[in-house]
Amino acid sequence: MHNYTVEYLFNGEPRTHTFELNQPELPMHEAAMHLLQLHWGDAENSLVMPTADSTPEEILEQAERVGLTRIEVVGRAG
Incomplete structure (x- = not known):
């Protein structure tokens, strides 16, 4: 597992x-997807999430x- 810090x-x-992710890299668009899930993952309106x-x-x-x-x-540990 790797810890990725995103600003x-x-x-x-x-x-x-x-x-905390099990992947060797975190491209910016994947970080954006994780942030979308963090902030709107349980939102009733699924139109917020990309297909x-x-x-x-x-995605960006x-x-x-x-x-x-x-x-x-900005950082990766692990």
Whole structure:
């Protein structure tokens, strides 16, 4: 398992979150998907979540539409 620290803006406010994942890398679009799940994973409106066949660019665009910007993976441990 690896711990990935992600810094981002949520509706303009700086936030940091650490994800524990079993993968060797965390590309930015996958970090965005994890953040979408973190903030809206249990939302009643499933339209917030990208579809399974979304491209990395579409995932990042969707994240930006709902207030997740400046997503950056800043650290990895483990």
